[in-house]
Amino acid sequence: MTDPIKTHREDHILMVTLDRPKANAIDLATSRIMGEVFAEFRDDPDLRVAIITGAGDKFFCPGWDLKGAADGDAVDGDYGVGGFGGLQELRDLGKPVIAAVNGICCGGGLEWALSADIILAADHASFALPEIRSGTVADAASVKLPKRIPYHIAMEMLLTGRWLDAEEAHRWGMVNHVHPGDQLIDKAWEMARLLASGPPLVYAAIKDIVRDAEDSKFQDTMNRITKRQLATVDRLYASEDQLEGARAFAEKRDPVWKGK
Missing domain, CATH: 3.90.226.10 (2-enoyl-CoA Hydratase; Chain A, domain 1)
Known part of the structure; x- marks a missing residue:
């Protein structure tokens, strides 16, 4: 086979x-x-x-x-x-x-x-x-x-x-x-x-938020996001990619995503 x-x-x-x-x-x-x-x-x-x-x-x-x-x-x-x-x-x-x-x-x-x-x-x-x-x-x-x-x-x-x-x-x-x-x-x-070509840490955060929201009230999920209680969101907010996105926008260039 x-x-x-x-x-x-x-x-x-x-x-x-x-x-x-x-x-x-x-x-x-x-x-x-x-x-x-x-x-x-x-x-x-x-x-x-x-x-x-x-x-x-x-x-x-x-x-x-x-x-x-x-x-x-x-x-x-x-x-x-x-x-x-x-x-x-x-x-x-x-x-x-x-x-x-x-x-x-x-x-x-x-x-x-x-x-x-x-x-x-x-x-x-x-x-x-x-x-x-x-x-x-x-x-x-x-x-x-x-x-x-x-x-x-x-x-x-x-x-x-x-x-x-x-x-x-x-x-x-x-x-x-x-x-x-x-x-x-x-x-x-x-x-x-x-x-x-997109930001992998953002994708992970999006999918995590969507999964969390399936069984939660809107405000409960929003609270978990703002309090950085979702691991993927916390990782994104503390990442090099988050800074790279802002720098690339300010410098009018394409960002280089590293996934970290």
Whole structure:
């Protein structure tokens, strides 16, 4: 068997490709490998941005590998660090992740995409949560999707399993941009390079604030920010990069971010 996860590193960017013929489904073993890859990405100070995608042009990821389940993989088994797909429960990930959805994206595959910060889609991509038809629940999507798109659209997807094409997903705000299929990966790299040129400590602070605010009142999160009770914010405010940003503005030049 070939490695189900392919990685390509270029400058400060890591591209992670799920490659499990025929459909890029995720079993327990693959999920554990993915968790290790994303934990290494999180902990490598030289990496600033990740791109996730699926091999080929038909499937991004259909989610849980039902054949693996038939062979004994338990749905409540050990998915590894980061939970299913290595991302959706990975703690302290302060770096941007871009999903380049190159085809069918459904079930746990849609939940994997929703774990990213920016979602780009090929014009032939499609999205669904078909778990209802197999008598189970799309648990992570039930938590995330109603917060990302209009409630009634999310509930229709969850309750009926209906499919959205790329344009409709974009219209409801699930997808940031739709590109021709042959341009998708180039556009993902273009976005990744833009993000990689930005201030990594600020990205970490933004993601930390967003996570904190999900379960807090506005003023409670604001108080934690101003009192520097969030570690990423405290690190940013005491950093060389914070001073560099001010100096670069005053000197009318591009800042040089060091991540410290």
